[in-house]
Amino acid sequence: EDQVTQSPEALRLQEGESSSLNCSYTVSGLRGLFWYRQDPGKGPEFLFTLYSAGEEKEKERLKATLTKKESFLHITAPKPEDSATYLCAVQAQAAGNKLTFGGGTRVLVKP
Amino acid sequence: NAGVTQTPKFQVLKTGQSMTLQCAQDMNHEYMSWYRQDPGMGLRLIHYSVGAGITDQGEVPNGYNVSRSTTEDFPLRLLSAAPSQTSVYFCASSYGANGNTIYFGEGSWLTVV
Numbered sequence: 466e467d468q469v470t471q472s473p474e475a476l477r478l479q480e481g482e483s484s485s486l487n488c489s490y491t492v493s494g495l496r497g498l499f500w501y502r503q504d505p506g507k508g509p510e511f512l513f514t515l516y517s518a519g520e521e522k523e524k525e526r527l528k529a530t531l532t533k534k535e536s537f538l539h540i541t542a543p544k545p546e547d548s549a550t551y552l553c554a555v556q557a558q559a560a561g562n563k564l565t566f567g568g569g570t571r572v573l574v575k576p
Numbered sequence: 577n578a579g580v581t582q583t584p585k586f587q588v589l590k591t592g593q594s595m596t597l598q599c600a601q602d603m604n605h606e607y608m609s610w611y612r613q614d615p616g617m618g619l620r621l622i623h624y625s626v627g628a629g630i631t632d633q634g635e636v637p638n639g640y641n642v643s644r645s646t647t648e649d650f651p652l653r654l655l656s657a658a659p660s661q662t663s664v665y666f667c668a669s670s671y672g673a674n675g676n677t678i679y680f681g682e683g684s685w686l687t688v689v
Contacts, residue, residue, distance in 0.1 A: 469618070499677070508580075508666050508680035509619070552619070561626065562607045562670055562678060563634065566618040 467492045467560070469567035471553050478543055478574045486538040486570045488553030498536050499564060500529050501552040509552055543574045578602055580681035582667050588687045589657040597652040597684050599667030607670045608650040609678070612636065612663040619666065625650055657688045 470489045478484055490498065497516050501509035513522040515531040522529050526547060528539040538551055550571045554564040583598045601608065609624035611634075621634030625644040639661060641653040650669075654661060665684045670676040 501680075506683070508682045511677050511679060514677060554619075561624070562609070562672075562676065563621050563624065564611075564619070564678060566620075568616060568618045 467555055467557055467565040469553055469555055469565055471551075471567035471570050473570060474568065475571040476573070478540070478572065480544055480574055480576050481542050483539070483541045483543070485540070486551055486553075486572070488536040488538070488567055489534060490536070490553075490555045490567075491534075492555045492557050492565070494558035496556045496558045496560075498531055499554045499556065500527075500536070500538055501554065503550045503552055503569070512551075540572070543572075545574050545576050548572055548574045580667055580669050580679055582665075582681040582684050584684060585682070586685045588689060589654070590689060591657060591659060593657050595654050595657065597654075597665055597667075597686070599650045599652065599681060600648050601650075601667075601669040601679075602648065603669065603671070603679075604647060605669035605671050605679075606647070607672060607676070607678075608644065609634070609668045610640070610642065610650070610652045611666045611668060611680075613666060613683075614663050622652065622665075654686075657686075659688045662686060662688045 472487045500512040503509045513529040518533045550569045552569045554566040580601045610622040611619040623642040625631045667681040668678045670678045
């Protein structure tokens with residue numbers, strides 16, 4: 466059974482204080498690992514897809530990396546507008562487009 | 577291009593009532609799915625469809641029905657609502673059924689009393 470565990474559950478940062486979110490996974494043949502951002506009362510918003518170990522992707526202050534067992538979402542010099550819940554999900558090769566999600570990390574960036 | 581549109585945004589049902597959550601996408605996506613999101617549980621797949629006329633069960637299908645008569649629409653039916661179905665429901669779609677980015681709607685908040 467595919468499993469995704471995200472840590473920490475919640476993270477409070479001061480503006481400018483860089484940090485990393487962890488996503489550990491087990492999957493029977495990884496097709497892709499997805500990161501989404503979710504604001505309160507909204508649907509998940511796509512950020513990145515990573516397909517193979519060693520791959521990295523960046524968008525503004527966010528950088529996602531992937532190993533064979535985990536992914537990290539690095540937030541560099543965060544701003545208050547980066548406050549959100551960040552969701553990690555895996556897609557198995559034999560599972561069509563089904564995503565298995567972790568519980569998310571709630572990030573609060575204080576000015 | 578509105579993306580994935582869900583209605584209603586909020587709904588309160590009494591136990592035993594039935595209702596349909598509507599989902600429409602205007603991106604000509606073949607793949608559509610429904611997830612529910614509960615505190616501490618993450619998003620879980622209810623049903624999905626890889627094209628018009630084709631549907632299949634996800635992780636938590638009990639108590640829900642779906643149909644896919646057109647490419648654009650994928651309604652989710654609650655046959656006899658139960659308090660355990662109180663949740664936030666998200667419809668999602670993607671182009672193709674394998675490894676493509678999945679885009680989500682804004683969600684439907686359902687409370688069953």
